[in-house]
Structure formats: structure tokens, C-alpha cells
Amino acid sequence: MSITKKDLIRSLNPDDAFNVLMIMLDQNPNLEDVVYQIANQVLCNIDSEAIMVQVYNELDNLDVEELYHRSGKTRYGYIEPSEEAWVMFEEALGPFIDEMKTYQKRDMPVAAKKYCIGIIKGIRKFEKESSSEFTEWAIDAPEEKIEIVFEVWKKGKPNERDIAEVLEIKDENRSV
Numbered sequence: 714m715s716i717t718k719k720d721l722i723r724s725l726n727p728d729d730a731f732n733v734l735m736i737m738l739d740q741n742p743n744l745e746d747v748v749y750q751i752a753n754q755v756l757c758n759i760d761s762e763a764i765m766v767q768v769y770n771e772l773d774n775l776d777v778e779e780l781y782h783r784s785g786k787t788r789y790g791y792i793e794p795s796e797e798a799w800v801m802f803e804e805a806l807g808p809f810i811d812e813m814k815t816y817q818k819r820d821m822p823v824a825a826k827k828y829c830i831g832i833i834k835g836i837r838k839f840e841k842e843s844s845s846e847f848t849e850w851a852i853d854a855p856e857e858k859i860e861i862v863f864e865v866w867k868k869g870k871p872n873e874r875d876i877a878e879v880l881e882i883k884d885e886n887r888s889v
Contacts, residue, residue, distance in 0.1 A: 734748070756816070756819065756821060756824060757821065757823065757824050759816075759823075759824045759827040759828055759831070760827070760831075761827045761828075761830040761831040761834065762831070762834075763831070764809070764827070764828055764830075764831025764832060764834075764835065765830075765831045765832075765834035765835040765838060766835070767809070767831075767835065768806070768809055768831065768832050768834075768835020768836060768838075768839070769835045769838045769839050769842075769843075771805045771806075771809075771835075772802070772805055772806075772835065772836065772839040772843065772847075773839060773843045773845055775801055775802070775805060775845065775847040776847070777845070777846040777847045777850070779801070780794055780797055780798055780801060780847060780850055781794070783797050783800075783801070784796075784797040784798075794850055795850050795851070798847065798850035798851040798854065799851055799854055801847075801851075802851050802854045802858060803858070806832070806836070806858060806862070809828070809831075809832050809835075810832065810862060810865055812828060813825055813828040813829055813832065813862075813865070813866060814865065814869075816828055817866075817868075817869035822869065822871055822872075822875065825866065825869055825871075826866070826871060826875050826878070826879060829862060829863070829866040829879055830879060830882055832862050833859050833862055833863065833879070833882060833883050834882065836855045836858055836859050836862070837855070837859065837885070839855060840855035840856070856887070859883055860883075863879065863880070863883050866879065
């Protein structure tokens with residue numbers, strides 16, 4: 714059985730694909746501009762609505778049984794369930810906030826803004842629509858985390874127009 718070139722390339726894991734790309738660029742420096750343009754197109758293709766769904770799903774999948782397992786009496790003392798709920802909420806949002814910061818470090822303000830909007834909308838959707846028991850343990854977490862996401866995003870020094878746009882979205886359907 715013979716594998717096609719395309720199938721072999723598609724079977725590469727991310728580390729191997731990265732190594733192949735770096736070797737290819739070392740051997741063909743003239744491809745750097747093409748690779749840069751393609752990477753820029755891929756990275757700038759941020760869909761706030763898709764991010765919103767991912768954030769919502771991540772938060773909605775927080776398991777109250779896991780919360781009970783991680784809180785309560787331990788050999789080191791007592792962990793308040795509501796405090797642990799906040800920790801779990803932060804853990805769920807962490808990768809999304811990190812990705813938003815990565816776009817800021819890449820000097821891609823439009824992509825970072827779209828990512829921020831997606832995170833905020835996902836948290837807001839969770840706050841409004843989730844029927845998870847977990848919501849009872851982190852009642853104020855959504856509003857506070859939205860504020861934190863907004864402040865983290867602002868550290869990337871967005872322009873005033875973008876700040877006004879995100880602020881408007883942030884304050885839409887506010888529960889408070």
C-alpha cells in the first residue's frame with residue numbers, strides 16, 4: 714500500500730509540521746513572504762461568534778460534581794465551594810484570555826478585539842442561558858470576569874473607537 718504525498722503531509726503532527734516548515738524556510742528563504750502572508754490571513758480570520766460558542770461550552774461544561782470534589786474539608790483545612798467555583802471559572806477562561814493576549818503580542822489589534830468580544834459574549838451567554846448547577850456557586854463570577862477580560866484587553870492599548878465598541882458589547886444585556 715502506497716501513501717500519497719498529500720496524505721503523508723496531512724498525517725504530520727503539529728510539531729513535525731512546524732519542523733518541516735522551518736526546514737523549508739531555511740532552504741527556501743524566498744518563501745518567507747508567502748508563508749507570512751498565509752499565516753497572517755489564517756491568524757486574522759477570527760470569528761467572535763465561534764469564540765463565544767467555545768467559551769460558553771467550556772463554562773457550561775464546568776461540572777458541579779468536580780466542584781464538590783475539589784472543595785470542602787481537606788487534609789489541609791477547608792476549601793469554600795464558592796471560592797473553588799471562581800478558581801474553576803478562571804481555569805476555564807484562562808486559555809481564551811491567553812490567546813487574546815497572544816494576538817496583542819503579535820500586534821494584531823483587530824484579531825485581539827474580536828477575540829475579546831467573543832470571550833465577553835460567551836461569558837454573557839453562560840450567565841443568561843446556562844442551566845448548569847455550577848452557576849449557583851459562581852453567581853457574581855460572570856460579571857467580574859467580563860470586567861477582567863475587558864481590562865486585560867485594554868492593556869494592549871486599543872484605540873478609542875475599539876474601546877467604545879467593546880464597551881458597548883460588554884454592557885449589553887448586563888444583569889446588574
